[in-house]
Amino acid sequence: MKKEQLYEGKAKKVYATEDENVLIVSYKDDATAFNGLKKGTIVGKGAINNRMSNYLMRKLEEEEGVPTHYIRELNETETEVKRVTIVPLEVIVRNIAAGSLSKRLGLPEGQKLKKTVLEFSYKNDELGDPMVNDYHIFAMELATPEELKQISDYALKVNEYLSRFLLECGIVLVDFKLEFGRTADGTIILADEISPDTCRFWDAKTGEKLDKDRFRRDLGNVEGAYAEVFKRIMG
Numbered sequence: 277m278k279k280e281q282l283y284e285g286k287a288k289k290v291y292a293t294e295d296e297n298v299l300i301v302s303y304k305d306d307a308t309a310f311n312g313l314k315k316g317t318i319v320g321k322g323a324i325n326n327r328m329s330n331y332l333m334r335k336l337e338e339e340e341g342v343p344t345h346y347i348r349e350l351n352e353t354e355t356e357v358k359r360v361t362i363v364p365l366e367v368i369v370r371n372i373a374a375g376s377l378s379k380r381l382g383l384p385e386g387q388k389l390k391k392t393v394l395e396f397s398y399k400n401d402e403l404g405d406p407m408v409n410d411y412h413i414f415a416m417e418l419a420t421p422e423e424l425k426q427i428s429d430y431a432l433k434v435n436e437y438l439s440r441f442l443l444e445c446g447i448v449l450v451d452f453k454l455e456f457g458r459t460a461d462g463t464i465i466l467a468d469e470i471s472p473d474t475c476r477f478w479d480a481k482t483g484e485k486l487d488k489d490r491f492r493r494d495l496g497n498v499e500g501a502y503a504e505v506f507k508r509i510m511g
C-alpha cells in the first residue's frame with residue numbers, strides 16, 4: 277500500500293510503504309532535458325519505462341547475478357523497489373561516441389570507441405552534474421574504493437549483457453547512465469531505471485535514434501520511437 281510521497285523527481289515519484297525497507301516508484305509521462313530547461317510530455321512513456329526497466333533488471337539479476345532494487349511490478353506505471361541511499365554518481369558507459377563525449381572531445385557522433393568508456397558525474401543539479409574521476413570521488417567521500425570497484429564491475433557487466441541482448445532485438449546500445457544505491461546493510465545494488473530516457477538506442481540497420489534524443493533534439497515521433505523499442509525488447 278502506497279503511503280506518503282517522499283520525493284518527486286523529473287520523471288518519477290517515490291512513495292513510502294508500510295515496510296520501511298520498501299518504496300513504490302511511480303513513473304510519469306513528463307520529460308525534461310538540459311538540466312530541466314526543456315520540459316514536455318511523452319504520452320505513454322511512464323508505462324513503457326516502468327515495464328522495460330523492470331524487465332531488464334529482472335534479466336540482469338536472474339541471468340547475470342547483478343543485484344537490483346526491483347521487487348515487483350504493481351501495475352503499468354508503478355513498481356515496488358528496495359529502499360536504498362543513492363550513491364550520488366551518474367555512472368555512464370559508452371560504446372560509441374555521442375552527446376557530451378562528442379562535444380567535449382571532438383569525436384564524430386557514431387564513431388565506435390576502441391575501448392568501452394566509463395565515466396562518473398557527481399549528481400548535483402545546481403552544479404550541472406560535473407564529471408569527476410576516482411580522486412574526486414574519494415576526496416569527497418562519494419563512494420569508497422571498494423564501492424567504486426563494485427559499481428564499475430557491475431556497470432561493465434550490464435553493458436556486456438545489454439549490448440548483446442539488444443543487438444538481438446536490432447538495437448545498438450550507444451551509451452547509457454546507471455545509478456546505484458546502498459541498502460541498509462551497505463550492499464551496493466543497481467537502482468533507478470534502464471529505459472530510452474537513460475540510454476541511447478540506435479536502430480541497428482538504419483541508425484535511426486530510438487530514445488530521448490528525439491525529444492532533446494526535436495526530431496519528432498518521440499512516442500513512436502519509445503513504442504518501437506518497447507515492442508522490440510518486450511515482444
Ligand code: UDP
Nearest residue numbers: 368374375376377451452453473474475476
Ligand atoms: N544520461 C542520463 N541522464 C543524465 C545525463 C546523461 O540518463 O542526466 C544518459 C544519456 O541518455 C545518454 C548517456 O547518459 O544515454 C550519456 O549522456 P551524455 O553524457 O552524452 O549527455 P547528454 O548528451 O545526454 O547531455
